[in-house]
Amino acid sequence: MRPVKPIPTLAALMFLAAAPAxxxxxxxxxxxxxxxxxxxxxxxxxxxxxxxxxxxTLQNGMQVVVVTNRRVPVVxxxxxxxxxxxxxxxGRSGIAHFLEHLMFKATDELAAGEFSRIVARNGGRDNAFxxxxxxxxxxxxxxDRLELVMKMEADRMADLRLTDEVVLPEREVIIxxxxxxxxxxxxxxxxEQLQAALFVHHPYGTPVIGWExxxxxxxxxxxxxxxxxxxxxxxAILVVAGDVDAAELKPxxxxxxxxxxxxxxxxxxxxxxxxxxxxRRVILRDAEVRQPSLRRLYQAPSYRAGAKEHxxxxxxxxxxxxxxxxxRLHRALVLDQRxxxxxxxxxSPTAVDLGIFGLYLTPVPAVDLDxxxxxxxxxxxxxxxxxxxxxxxxxxxxxxxxxxIFARDSLQGPAQTLGAAxxxxxxxxxxxxxxxxxxxxxxxxxxxxARFLLTQTGFATGILLPAEGSAVAGAPRPxxxxxxxxxxxxxxxxxxxxxxxxxx
Amino acid sequence: xxxVLRTVAAAGALLLALLAPASAFEVERVISPGGIExxxxxxxxxxxxxxxxxxxxxxxxxxxxxxGLANLVSxxxxxxxGPLDSQEFQRRIADAGITLGFSASSDAFFGNLKTLVExxxxxxxxxxxxxxxxxxxxEAVERMKQAVGSQIRxxxxxxxxxxxxxxxxxxxxxxxxxxxxxxxxxxxxxxGAEDLRGFVRDRLAKANLKIGVTGDITPERLxxxxxRVFGGLPAQAAPLEIGEVVPSTAGETLVVERPTxxxxxxxxxxxxxxxxxxxxxxxxMNYVLGGGSFSSRLMNEIREKRGLTYGVYSYLLPFENTAxxxxxxxxxxxxxxxxxxxxxxxxxxxxxxxxxxEELDDAxxxxxxxFPLQFTGTDRIAEVLLQVQRDDLGIDYLDRRxxxxxxxxxxxxRRVARELLxxxxxxxxxxGRPEGLQGATxxxxxx
Numbered sequence: 001m002r003p004v005k006p007i008p009t010l011a012a013l014m015f016l017a018a019a020p021a022x023x024x025x026x027x028x029x030x031x032x033x034x035x036x037x038x039x040x041x042x043x044x045x046x047x048x049x050x051x052x053x054x055x056x057t058l059q060n061g062m063q064v065v066v067v068t069n070r071r072v073p074v075v076x077x078x079x080x081x082x083x084x085x086x087x088x089x090x091g092r093s094g095i096a097h098f099l100e101h102l103m104f105k106a107t108d109e110l111a112a113g114e115f116s117r118i119v120a121r122n123g124g125r126d127n128a129f130x131x132x133x134x135x136x137x138x139x140x141x142x143x144d145r146l147e148l149v150m151k152m153e154a155d156r157m158a159d160l161r162l163t164d165e166v167v168l169p170e171r172e173v174i175i176x177x178x179x180x181x182x183x184x185x186x187x188x189x190x191x192e193q194l195q196a197a198l199f200v201h202h203p204y205g206t207p208v209i210g211w212e213x214x215x216x217x218x219x220x221x222x223x224x225x226x227x228x229x230x231x232x233x234x235x236a237i238l239v240v241a242g243d244v245d246a247a248e249l250k251p252x253x254x255x256x257x258x259x260x261x262x263x264x265x266x267x268x269x270x271x272x273x274x275x276x277x278x279x280r281r282v283i284l285r286d287a288e289v290r291q292p293s294l295r296r297l298y299q300a301p302s303y304r305a306g307a308k309e310h311x312x313x314x315x316x317x318x319x320x321x322x323x324x325x326x327x328r329l330h331r332a333l334v335l336d337q338r339x340x341x342x343x344x345x346x347x348s349p350t351a352v353d354l355g356i357f358g359l360y361l362t363p364v365p366a367v368d369l370d371x372x373x374x375x376x377x378x379x380x381x382x383x384x385x386x387x388x389x390x391x392x393x394x395x396x397x398x399x400x401x402x403x404x405i406f407a408r409d410s411l412q413g414p415a416q417t418l419g420a421a422x423x424x425x426x427x428x429x430x431x432x433x434x435x436x437x438x439x440x441x442x443x444x445x446x447x448x449x450a451r452f453l454l455t456q457t458g459f460a461t462g463i464l465l466p467a468e469g470s471a472v473a474g475a476p477r478p479x480x481x482x483x484x485x486x487x488x489x490x491x492x493x494x495x496x497x498x499x500x501x502x503x504x
Numbered sequence: 505x506x507x508v509l510r511t512v513a514a515a516g517a518l519l520l521a522l523l524a525p526a527s528a529f530e531v532e533r534v535i536s537p538g539g540i541e542x543x544x545x546x547x548x549x550x551x552x553x554x555x556x557x558x559x560x561x562x563x564x565x566x567x568x569x570x571x572g573l574a575n576l577v578s579x580x581x582x583x584x585x586g587p588l589d590s591q592e593f594q595r596r597i598a599d600a601g602i603t604l605g606f607s608a609s610s611d612a613f614f615g616n617l618k619t620l621v622e623x624x625x626x627x628x629x630x631x632x633x634x635x636x637x638x639x640x641x642x643e644a645v646e647r648m649k650q651a652v653g654s655q656i657r658x659x660x661x662x663x664x665x666x667x668x669x670x671x672x673x674x675x676x677x678x679x680x681x682x683x684x685x686x687x688x689x690x691x692x693x694x695x696g697a698e699d700l701r702g703f704v705r706d707r708l709a710k711a712n713l714k715i716g717v718t719g720d721i722t723p724e725r726l727x728x729x730x731x732r733v734f735g736g737l738p739a740q741a742a743p744l745e746i747g748e749v750v751p752s753t754a755g756e757t758l759v760v761e762r763p764t765x766x767x768x769x770x771x772x773x774x775x776x777x778x779x780x781x782x783x784x785x786x787x788x789m790n791y792v793l794g795g796g797s798f799s800s801r802l803m804n805e806i807r808e809k810r811g812l813t814y815g816v817y818s819y820l821l822p823f824e825n826t827a828x829x830x831x832x833x834x835x836x837x838x839x840x841x842x843x844x845x846x847x848x849x850x851x852x853x854x855x856x857x858x859x860x861x862e863e864l865d866d867a868x869x870x871x872x873x874x875f876p877l878q879f880t881g882t883d884r885i886a887e888v889l890l891q892v893q894r895d896d897l898g899i900d901y902l903d904r905r906x907x908x909x910x911x912x913x914x915x916x917x918r919r920v921a922r923e924l925l926x927x928x929x930x931x932x933x934x935x936g937r938p939e940g941l942q943g944a945t946x947x948x949x950x951x
Contacts, residue, residue, distance in 0.1 A: 069549075069880075070549075071547060071549060071879065071880065072876050072879045072880065073876070074876055074877055074879075074880070104798070112808075113798060113804075113808055116797070116798035116799065117798065117799050117866075120796060120797070120798070120799045120866065120870045120874075121799075121866045121869055121870065122869065122873060123869055123870055123872060123873010123874045123875075123877075124873065124874065124877070125797075125874060125877060140877045141877075142873060142876065168811075169808070169809065169810060169811035170811060171811070172810075172811030172812070173807055173811045173813070173814055174814075175836075176766070176811070176812070176813050176814045176834070176835060176836065177814040179765040179766045179834075179836060180766060180814050180815075180834050181814075183764075183765035183766075184663055184764050184765050184766055184768070184834075185661075185662070186661065286661075287763065288661040288762065288763065288764070289661055290657035290658065290660040290661045291654050291657035291658045291661070324594075324598055325594040325597075325598065326591075326594055326595050326598045326599075331591070334647070335590075335591065335647075338647070341647075341650050341651045341653075341654040342651070342654070362654055364650050364654075365650070365653065395598075395599060398599070398601075399598060399599065399601055402600075402601030402620060402623075403601065405550060405551065405552060405620055406552065406601075406603075406618065406620075408550050409550050409552050409554075409881045409882050409883070410880060410881045411880035411881070412880070
């Protein structure tokens with residue numbers, strides 16, 4: 001109910017909206033986006049480390065990460081596969097996510113649907129999510145049910161049994177999911193098409209959920225082929241957080257996951273995105289749009305690709321430029337010039353290939369987007385010309401580092417951050433060193449990163465507008481004004497459903 | 505894997521006997537020297553403090569023609585207070601890394617604070633100022649009105665919001681529950697600084713305040729904190745008479761035509777309140793019907809068997825002065841009639857037969873076993889403490905909850921299903937271009 005305030009980590013949301021078409025079911029957990037766990041990864045002001053994980057590797061090559069948190073006798077158990085939508089064969093978009101759904105069907109021992117039913121019957125919750133770079137499955141359960149879910153998760157790593165009888169109705173489900181996630185909303189449609197314009201060759205331009213025409217042709221054989229190619233213990237990471245430590249977990253991990261033999265898994269070979277110098281503008285006009293908006297995406301380095309040396313400085317830059325109500329864009333466009341109701345930025349460095357740096361603007365009524373965009377460009381030009389001050393860099397870094405202590409105040413958050421890091425080729429050490437690395441960023445490095453990023457000409461701008469000739473945004477429609485309906489509801493339908501049972 | 509999994513399946517069938525993790529916590533009732541009560545769960549593992557609080561009386565108290573008042577206040581308390589203007593206030597929040605937020609639901613006005621122990625004094629001072637000395641500077645008021653206006657315009661194109669608004673408007677035609685918590689463009693424009701001040705004066709008082717706290721703090725220090733933050737509030741809130749209201753649903757089907765890819769369906773009928781003695785019987789019934797995600801009958805029939813939807817749910821929605829039992833889902837337009845037919849059929853089947861013993865047992869293990877899963881962050885724990893107080897369940901509720909659920913019998917659930925579920929009363933609202941509906945009325949839904 002409070003989205004009128006600036007949200008500091010818009011890039012995360014942005015990636016999220018377009019990406020993890022995941023989740024078996026809509027009450028999905030916030031899946032870790034392929035980038036930007038800035039809040040999750042941040043760290044304590046005066047301490048080394050963030051989550052203090054224990055790490056070991058099974059003989060078959062499966063990595064294991066344990067984060068002990070004994071607040072309550074519960075655990076979150078996750079298995080991450082180093083494969084996602086960006087690893088799909090051409091013409092099979094959506095197969096990584098489709099397989100994620102099908103993993104809840106039968107194995108040699110369990111009937112279709114039984115996996116989730118057993119988890120629920122044991123007081124647990126389970127789901128899964130898919131992104132471009134990874135696919136992850138998780139169960140939140142009481143600690144005395146950990147062994148049970150490990151048995152079942154290991155079983156479906158090796159012994160999935162698909163039949164057309166369950167595959168075909170599930171294909172309808174993912175097409176409904178696509179409608180619900182993307183096609184019902186003009187803003188989400190624009191996000192999808194904008195990203196396709198930003199990456200014209202690399203598979204990050206293809207939506208995780210898939211293009212509908214290709215989704216309709218996905219079948220059992222394609223899912224099985226993807227499963228056989230990528231789902232091996234040596235391509236997986238086990239992350240367990242909660243009331244357990246490595247000494248307790250290790251024998252269980254060896255018994256269940258260690259029993260699965262390693263198999264050769266192909267390298268993640270992806271085409272390289274060419275350097276593009278032409279600006280792309282993607283404009284969506286839709287009769288359902290009442291509130292116009294503008295977003296601009298830049299291809300950016302990640303921790304693993306491109307000009308990696310800028311990855312930490314870019315996070316500080318994002319905080320200074322668009323991180324919340326004290327950021328430069330908010331102060332200039334929302335407070336001083338009164339052109340926008342919202343202005344922010346976001347950056348996602350956690351990816352196998354390039355990341356995305358995004359700027360997001362919502363105009364006040366009667367301000368057109370051209371004017372707003374020009375004002376944003378003027379702020380960018382000012383930053384490039386005059387630089388950032390040492391004080392704003394220090395303040396931003398301190399804020400980001402404080403976030404790290406808050407990041408520990410969660411069960412699934414640390415597991416998500418570590419899992420995403422390891423699944424994209426990073427290490428737990430990097431996650432633990434995040435506060436120190438952020439702390440080491442200098443104003444000169446911020447400016448070098450800013451120049452690298454913001455002087456690119458090949459960015460992509462997305463513009464969301466009402467249909468031509470439709471009523472002025474915000475004007476009441478004739479004859480329908482006062483009498484029409486109202487939600488006094490405190491919560492969204494499905495969320496409410498979950499919340500009732502949970503809290504009460 | 506074979507032998508292993510046979511034991512898995514067996515384990516799954518066992519009744520869950522957890523170590524009742526919720527009671528691993530000691531809930532302390534803290535009363536400050538100034539007489540302000542809060543419930544506390546201490547947790548010293550991380551140097552963090554979370555405070556969640558609520559003043560009873562939210563958007564239902566909005567004056568007619570000024571709908572959206574409580575919500576607008578919630579956006580403005582941290583936009584300047586005491587000697588600090590908006591920018592200075594926001595800067596101090598950001599620099600200290602404090603999370604401070606407010607929100608309004610129909611029945612309550614909420615606040616939350618999350619801070620590191622090292623910034624606790626600053627957090628306490630900022631929250632005190634926000635609650636007791638908000639400025640409502642003209643600049644900030646105008647800016648937040650624009651921001652809310654932007655949200656309202658987004659809502660106008662969002663089918664999930666449209667379907668809810670249309671449902672509530674028709675279920676509660678003459679009640680504040682039928683109005684929009686965010687207001688309309690017109691009603692928000694009509695709100696003045698005096699209205700904002702009036703809301704703070706009338707609604708933010710000690711007598712209608714409940715507080716849940718979790719984190720690294722002793723009861724003694726919390727007592728001081730409570731007095732500093734809340735001590736300056738008036739003792740009593742203004743009287744608020746809303747009156748009980750029964751949702752007027754009568755089996756009708758209403759369609760709001762929109763060019764969406766799917767038909768968004770929301771159905772509902774009168775429900776029961778949280779204080780109802782049959783609450784857990786109804787919750788267990790709802791879990792079996794459509795509350796249990798993949799384990800529910802609705803998901804099984806509509807998604808798993810037929811692939812008609814990505815998600816379909818039922819849920820109980822209790823308010824202070826009314827209550828609903830709802831179902832929601834979305835499907836491709838040509839399938840709307842089929843999905844609604846299946847929803848009604850499952851509603852009827854549950855009303856007539858109730859759950860099986862096995863379904864009830866599964867529901868019990870889930871509702872008891874999953875409860876501790878939410879106790880994973882200080883803010884979530886504080887939220888539970890707040891909700892238990894708002895629902896008047898007693899300070900030993902966390903320890904009693906499992907037993908209350910286990911005590912529900914199959915006969916109880918069958919009786920409640922029969923009494924509560926009324927397929928003939930189920931009102932259906934659809935946004936989209938639904939096909940296959942019978943006896944539907946097209947309604948207009950404006951701004």
